[in-house]
Amino acid sequence: MQTKFLLPENDIPEAWYNIVADLPSPPPAVIHPATRQPIGPEDLAPLFPMALIAQEVAADRYIPIPEEVREVYRLYRPTPLFRAHRLERTLDTPARIYYKYEGVSPAGSHKPNTAIAQAYYNKAEGVKRLATETGAGQWGSALAMACSFFGLELKVYMVKVSYQQKPYRRSMMQVWGAAVVPSPSPDTQAGRSILAEDPESPGSLGIAISEAVEDAATRDDTKYSLGSVLNHVLLHQTVVGQEALKQMEQAGDEADVVIGCVGGGSNYAGLAFPFLRRRLVEGAKTRFIAVEPEACPSLTRGEYRYDFGDTAATTPLMKMHTLGHTFVPPGIHAGGLRYHAMAPLICHLYESGLIEAKAYHQNAVFQAAVQFARAEGIIPAPESAHAIRSAIDEALAAKEAGEARVILFNLSGHGHFDMGAYDQYFAGELQDYAYPEDAVRKAMKAVPVL
Secondary structure (H helix, E strand, O other), X not given: XXXXXXXXXOOOOOEEEOHHHHOOOOOOOOEXXXXXXXXXXXXXXXXXXXXXXXXHOXXXXXXXXXXXXXXXXXXXXXXXXXXXXXXXXXXXXXXXXEEEEOOOOOOOXXXXXXXXXXXXXXXXXXXXXXXXXXXXXXXXXXHHHHHHHHOOEEEEEEEHHHHHHOHHHHHHHHHOOOEEEEEOOOOOHHHHHHHHHOOOOXXXXXXXXXXXXXXXXXXXOXXXXXXXXOHHHHXXXXXXXXXXXXXXXXXXXXXXXXXXXXXXXXXXXXXXXXXXXXXXXXXXXXXXXXXXXXXXXXXXXXXXXXXXXXXXXXXXXXXXXXXXXXXXXXXXXXXXXOOOOOOHHHHHHXXXXXXXXXXXXXXXXXXXXXXXXXXXXXXXXXXXXXXXXXXXXXXXXXXXXXXXXXXXXXXXXXXXXXXXXXXXXXXXXXXXXXXXHHHHHHHHOOOOOO
């Protein structure tokens, strides 16, 4: 009985899939915060190379992947698809469960899919240095690796609570040559302002983005690099779903439901968008579930409106499900999901009724992670475990209904550097936390009114 589905070594996608070409309605424009008009390429030029700006606004269905990028992808792509037979038996479910495993990359997650592309395009346009933020460290690690491949310097602003919780992620970045500081830091005006108000601030992705954007905007040799949210980042991740489509054909199955965790939205978009194309273009009946933490519930409890992507309000305004750009989340261990908003494309699909959303507390998520690890052997990252929680619930619902439901989820990274979180779970020290409504209302007062 085959449980692993592999593609030939050279069967890496030759183009990224751009879902914008197939949307029933165009996504809302990105707005300049001063003029309140749609932004143009010149507005983004201080932060991004022109090739990435072109991808950000592209309407072409497929964007060719440079051979130099595909060459680096060959270090770990195509990634495997597994049938979770052992988990199915544990759950005693008639459902068939599959997972696409991105933890086989050198950095241990899906993040290199865009990090490699972004480093390549910056290098091609003569950029010497990049600045970025990272939450749990998967993105910072991936970009550090990519920058080492293409000879770029890198400064990483790592959310302070994760900097303290996950020291070995920091070590990985340093091995690949990056300079890493906890955010908020004294290195930027944005960081100093936050520290002046709250010297013990745990940080947030919004704060770290503000620092990285300021770093890039104030240096001629530096551009900014983002690991999620923006269209070009989601675009690069679609190698995941394109491979998974072929592997599901190998398995002789068709997904009834496609699941992934969401913080900014990139890993889920990477898996889901190629499958969504079949629904948009061919009328497939596939369901799509995006899973987030109750402690940072942007889709399930945020408002759909224009907001800044960072705490210091320096980015363009994007229409997103947001908890408010001043939102500072609690220090849950799914650090990659602690963002105040969500990718505009994911939000547009959610508002269109094409995607469902669910939120879970972290103890339920870790219970699912342990159950999965004991059945399948892979210890998942806390972020990825949100997808596992939803997949298990779908499998149990299929059991209750007597349905042979086919479930596909993205196991976007391993948890080998998250064992401190597992220690806390086993010790009963993890706290379930639902972000209070009054805190959301307070943060929303700072959101612009257009």
